[in-house]
Amino acid sequence: MKRRDFCKKSLLLAGGLVLPLSALELFNPARLLAERSVPGDSRWIFLVDTHKCTGCGFCVKACKLENEVPYDANVTRTWVERYVVTKDGNTHIDSPKGARDGFLTAQIDNNHAGMKTIPEDEISKAFFVPKLCNQCDNPPCVQVCPVGATYQTADGVSLVDRKWCIGCGYCIMGCPYGVRFFHPVHHVAEKCNFCYHRITQGLKSACVDACPFGARMIGNLRDPNDPVTQVIMTQRVNVLKEEYGTKPQVFYLGLTREVK
């Protein structure tokens, strides 16, 4: 083969290789899906009424079972924190096993620092705060994923593609709320997804269904008649760590400055 022929043929080959790649763009499944569904008919949001939470941990238990996060593994998609504020102004926080079994003792579990007993007459206030993924409008975890394995759906939920995640942990580092972890079985990033498989089928998330006190509610911000939307529109709600600019979409009633 002459050099000229070789050059010609290799250009042809390179051109030929590029063509199918551009053809694939025509059948971008994500775009097809987006075009098929009516855009903007839902935006999932969550409401936590901390006044109603008793720290029973049913939500954590239900979540672990529903989403197949190994029951005894020390990671969880949702958890409940206990806050005990003493009269000297100190705040004591714990969440043993994510409160999967509730809070079995009045002592504060300080992990390696041991259990701390707080005399009842020193307590000025105490309450529980359930935590879960905030499904941020500006999710830092989606921004930092190097391969696009974590993505935000049109209805506002951030999901992880277990087949694509490389397990670098950058999203775990990027989340200010500490909701992400490595799944002990699949060895990829894992997080709360508002039970996406349930809410898209008209069900409520497992934690909402499991809560006996109605402390957890899930709703659709685009539906003005949704009870959650109405609470958010009419009452004084707050969100966690607004200063990170993540625009969290889990709203809290009764949030105080002590909550981390």
Next chain:
Amino acid sequence: MVHGEFWTLKEFFVYPNEYIYWSIQIVMYPFMTGLVAGAFVLSSLYHVFGVKQLKDIARFSLVFSFALLPVAMMPLLMHLMQPLRGIEVMLTPHFTSAIAAFGIVFTTYGMIVAGEIWFVYRKFFVESALALRAQSNRSAFDTLRLRLYTVLTLGAWDISEHALETDEKAVKVLASIGIPVACFLHGYAGFIFGSVKANALWMTPLMPVIFICSAVVSGIALCILTYVGSMELRKFLYARKRSQNPALPSNEELKSVETSVVIMTSKYLVMFLILAISLELLDLIFRTYTAVKSWDILRAVIYEIDFVKIFVVQYGLGNLVPFILLLLPGLTVRRAVLATVFVLIGVFMMRWNVVIGGQAFSGSFSGFMHYSLPIIPHNLETFREGLLGALLVIITPYILFVGLANILPVFGEGKED
């Protein structure tokens, strides 16, 4: 056991999912890339800025930088939960992520270094191939070498004066492009950390610049150290071979070359050391002075929990001691070696204090996490992210370097190029 649980010890309130997810290999990653970038910058001082005294170490550090290059991504692969999918970073990069640019920056840099090495050694490849071809009865090994050098010439056999001049120009151009790319390669490693807004210790725009400066410091230090090490080895080998081949340079010759190279290079080391310390102190002072929300917990980490690691080992042993050692008059090779060892320890501790220190406190600012390095592995996880994994990363560039040094003449001894 959950990933990270084995080596994380929690104290007070830490979110249930928080562990030290980025462990020793992520300490190794900026450390190794830093060495790559630093070694390259050192070689460029000669090729671009014409610092003649560095000629000897320039070739050496260029090849060494190339040997270090594959090792820069080794810790990343070893840390991934799905190492087989690591290639996806190159194939399906998601460009809003700082890590996604890694493939592009890394390959660009690799090509520049490979290109530069090729231009520097092209004359040698041609001459070696021609000399081997002229041999009448070649051994199988020589035939192999002939094939290798023939391939390495890439068909460019012209070694006329004019062609060599063009080579030199190309080296200069590549080295000039290489400096910003090397700085980018490493500054961007700093950006990976500096841009994590969720981490109070990492998030600072100074991070990339601090990383570049300490990279150059560590790169130069390792080059001095390895250079001296290999010179000592050669003194030893030549002493044995000299009886058969009297043309080999004498020990005194080697020694004088070694001393002048080491003293000259140390000056650049001190320069970059001053820059690195200034920036790190600026960062610390700024944090102390502004004392934003996260300062309470950061103060506890910096001044209490990690005090020894930061102030004694990193700043004291790793910065102050070598600074004094290098600036005291009458610098000897031995003292320079001691100083560079301290410098390397200091830079390593700086990476450690950033990566591990950044995870030493909970995102709730109400608790701490302590890291204990797995020393004896009991499964793959504790091997990959333990002492042995880190040692593997440290040893690999030397194995590669020995391989490269067998193909390329790395040491010039001040002879003609």
